[in-house]
Amino acid sequence: MLDPVPSPRTGLAVRCSRALLSPWSRLSLLLVVLASAAVTVVLYEPQRLLSAGWPPQVNGAAAVVLFALAYGLCTAAFVPRPILNLAAGALFGSQAGLAAAVAGTVLGAGIAFTLGRVLGQDALRPLLRGRWLKAADGQLSRHGFRSMLAVRLFPGVPFAAANYCAAVSRMGYLPFLLATGLGSVPNTAAYVVAGSEAASPTSPAFLLAMGFIVVSGLGAAVVAWCKRHRLRGR
Numbered sequence: 001m002l003d004p005v006p007s008p009r010t011g012l013a014v015r016c017s018r019a020l021l022s023p024w025s026r027l028s029l030l031l032v033v034l035a036s037a038a039v040t041v042v043l044y045e046p047q048r049l050l051s052a053g054w055p056p057q058v059n060g061a062a063a064v065v066l067f068a069l070a071y072g073l074c075t076a077a078f079v080p081r082p083i084l085n086l087a088a089g090a091l092f093g094s095q096a097g098l099a100a101a102v103a104g105t106v107l108g109a110g111i112a113f114t115l116g117r118v119l120g121q122d123a124l125r126p127l128l129r130g131r132w133l134k135a136a137d138g139q140l141s142r143h144g145f146r147s148m149l150a151v152r153l154f155p156g157v158p159f160a161a162a163n164y165c166a167a168v169s170r171m172g173y174l175p176f177l178l179a180t181g182l183g184s185v186p187n188t189a190a191y192v193v194a195g196s197e198a199a200s201p202t203s204p205a206f207l208l209a210m211g212f213i214v215v216s217g218l219g220a221a222v223v224a225w226c227k228r229h230r231l232r233g234r
Helices: 008-020 023-044 046-052 060-076 081-127 131-142 144-153 159-168 173-183 185-196 204-233
Strands: none
Touching: 023 081, 060 081, 081 159, 081 173, 081 185, 131 144, 144 159, 144 173, 173 185, 185 204
16 A cells, blocks of 8 residues: 655645754744843843832732742843842841742753753754863763752852753753752852841841852952963963
């Protein structure tokens, strides 16, 4: 029995499906999604939470959960985490604010990782030809948890860049999310405490939190400068 000859419409549909599902088409979709998210952030200005406060009709545990969800979406859309961490502390205090901020951090990282893995990995992996890019990919692929834990503990690495680099590598979801949750606690806690104690800038908690932020930031700058100087010397 002869196989049926595909109709021109069927062949066109197959070709269109292949084009839409190609790696570069998915990468283009990722860029469109990220650009749209960035425009939405610019229009809605989530940083107004620091001045306007949380809507009074939403309070208690529901407010903390809703803030964590909004935090995750905002970080995936490139809103700086320090602003959100300060807002979490100012709105909910140090304990509930830290829980909301860490949960939102993990959620936002998971969203970015999923987008990068599904829409960008196939197109970007063939571009990993440089020595340093291959080294970074190998480190994340073979030693995902400890590598990502070090990245999260180091405040000089941009949050979004780390998410998408991990997504392009062969790192697994579970090590990525666990390392993100654990590694983001110290720096996140410092900003949350600073936000919760902002009304008392001379309190020991506020001074300790700000001291940690300043020292860790200076340490990150020194390490980055040393690495840059070392690379220039080679």
